Amino acid sequence: MKDVAIIGAGPVGLCLARALAGAGLSVALIDRIDRPRLAEPRPDGREIAMTQASCDLLADIGVWQRIPQHEVAPLTHAKVFNGQSSFAMDFDSGDDRPLGFMVPNHLIRRAAFEEAERMDGIDWHFSALESITSDPGAARLALEDGTRLSARLAVAADSRFSESRRQMGIAARMRDNGRSMLVCRVRHQRAHDQSAWEWFDHGQTLALLPLHEHLSSAVVTLPSQQMSELTALPPEALSQALTHRYGRRLGAMTLEGATHVYPLVSAYAERFVAERFALVGDAAVGMHPVTAHGFNFGAQSQHRLARRLIRAHQLGQDIADPQLLKRYEREHRLATWPLYQATQAIVGLYTDDGVPARMVRHLGLRLGDRLAPARRMIGQHLTEPHGGSPISPLSPLSSLTTLPSLARRAASSLPSPLSRLLG
Known part of the structure; x- marks a missing residue:
């Protein structure tokens, strides 16, 4: 029996496997993609905006060092435009640090594979999952190539459309935009x-x-x-x-x-854990890309789970103890739910082409540009290094959703009929 079976060898699953194997846990890593394609993933067009904290998490497990640094581009500012206006609300870190870094997704995948591949504690299974069940004794997995596996804990890292999540009876709130x-x-x-x-x-x-x-x-x-x-x-x-x-x-x-x-x-799982089962990455929270939190949430989720599993392993405790898994679920939900909701609100308002919505968001951006403390907080949040102060569940990024309400309040003081139009 393995300690952990990870379903999905994307960047998050690979990073989790590397972290656990590096701490002495035995891991089965399962993916339908064969080894050559995992080793040399093709460019997929996606450029990942990584926060400083995510870079630090990858550096802790040796992945960041494997990414060619000439392929890493710093982000010094973030600008938000509305309609045809040349005005932009501008975010920066408030000092000389970049807000984050742009990294091609396929290079993150390749670096994570290279680092995981060198670990002795990982068994690779290049086959699709056929079925998964769990009981008090173990999680049990059947693969399409006929392999049967058991593990003390199974972890789904197999995308926002996770088949293993569905088989384990965990629903997800899916929003097709x-x-x-x-x-x-x-x-x-x-x-x-x-x-x-x-x-x-x-x-x-x-x-x-x-x-x-x-x-x-x-x-x-x-x-x-x-x-x-x-x-x-x-x-x-x-x-x-x-x-x-x-x-x-x-x-x-x-x-x-x-x-x-x-x-x-977009997807948000109604639960992140079940009996001897946990969700990480997009299987737990699949974000709309507008606020660039997708990979960053994924990196955080594997780190939150890994540190709890490693600690339990070191103490000789059950790594799939229900209370341990519930603590992981609670922590990751507090960190992601407010921002997930804020992102959905931003998408709703800022893709509404009606005249009132266009004027409200334009005025909201103008007001937001004058709220220097809020913009400074957002910049500091993005540049906060791993190991600094805890990320608040009410992240400053969610303050973007308050801009429309501020705009509506301001509009109430404007002469009619403009106030009625904005309201």
Whole structure:
């Protein structure tokens, strides 16, 4: 019997396996993808915005050191735009530290695989999960290749559409946002200032994430039908379309490499634990990308669970003790639920193209720009190193959702009919 069976060898599952094996626990790591593809994952278009705390967590287990540093781009500012206005609410750290770092997702996956592969305590199983059950004695797993496994604890790290979560009877609140997200790299004429853009334009949501001086990751969110029309364009026409969508703010854009399209579906599991079973990563909380918390929450979840399991192992205790798992669940829920709700509220308001909503969010951003303490708190939260003060369950990022209410209050004092329009 293994100590832990981890279902899913994505970055979070790999990091968890590395942390546990490094502390002497025996691990079975299960994924339907074969070893060559795990060892050399292809670029998938996703650029991950990592906080300083997430970088520290990866450094603690040797993963960060394996990422080529010339592929890491600092984020010095974050700017939020609304509609066609050139005004932006600007966030920074308040000092010389970057807000975070942009890292290609496939390089995180490769680094995590390399670090996990060198550990003696990990048994690899390249097969899909067929079934999973648990009882007071063990979690029991059957794989499609005929392998049968038992473990003291099973952990799901198999995406927001987790099959193991479903088989274990844990429901999830799924929200299909009815939109798709295109990600691709673009070269642009004018150099950026290493700031990340979030642009809530009319009929579309745009992001631009800096990689190098004249190279960025473009993220375009559209209804599925419009996305199909956009991606059907040949490369030159698509480059022109992206230049137009971004308002030529960095001059002409040229597509570099392939485009990738992903459906926008958010998920929040109703429980994070069951009998000898736990959820981490997107299987627990699958975030909308607008607030860039997805991978950061995943890194935190594996760390929160790993430290409890390692401590129990060192003390000779049951690593799947129900109280231990409940404490993990409580901690991760407190850290994620407010921000998950805040993100959904932000998505709801900032993708509403009605005139009242557009004016409210514009006024909200103006007010927010004048709330220097709030912006400073957000910047400090993003740059807070691992091991510093605990992350509050009422993270400063959730304060973004208060901006619309501030705007509505301000609107109530404006002359009619503008106040009625904003309200």
